[in-house]
Amino acid sequence: TQLLEQSPQFLSIQEGENLTVYCNSSSVFSSLQWYRQEPGEGPVLLVTVVTGGEVKKLKRLTFQFGDARKDSSLHITAAQPGDTGLYLCAAIIQGAQKLVFGQGTRLTINP
């Protein structure tokens, strides 16, 4: 059983479209990170969210942390081929000093 569920697992869209991917758990997170991993490379940290309800923006990427700190979303506006990659969420589950990773969403942006 995955502690962190990401959806969808795969997403293929056209350049210019908007998209949202999700990261959910039944547990409360102390903090949550989003990473992007390109083929053949290691994950790169994009953002950390800590406070329930927090919203952070990174250019065309908007990250939201749920009020109850059990879920998070990543929204990409006007997707570009350079956004292609595996998006991973990772979280410290409250009460456990352990970073847990989701399975990831594999995103493909077609020109």
Place this chain on the structure above:
Amino acid sequence: DVKVTQSSRYLVKRTGEKVFLECVQDMDHENMFWYRQDPGLGLRLIYFSYDVKMKEKGDIPEGYSVSREKKERFSLILESASTNQTSMYLCASSYQYYEQYFGPGTRLTVT
């Protein structure tokens, strides 16, 4: 920028060989981690270290050992490589336990 380097990008070894994977970070981070990444299984923690000469088992330590003689260097050792250890190996470091910075990965094939 944090830089985490891994000794090899690609490695091919024979069953039974002893394999050393080395990781070096340049940001004076206390914590270092070794993961393996497999399709459908995500990132799984093998070992981590929170200080020189200190190590803790992760979720899948069987068949692996680690060494941390210097703060900047964390080595993963496969005592007797087996085909089921064919995988992408990722090293990471962090100041706090979360917000991990990853190296580019080593794709190990055991034949």
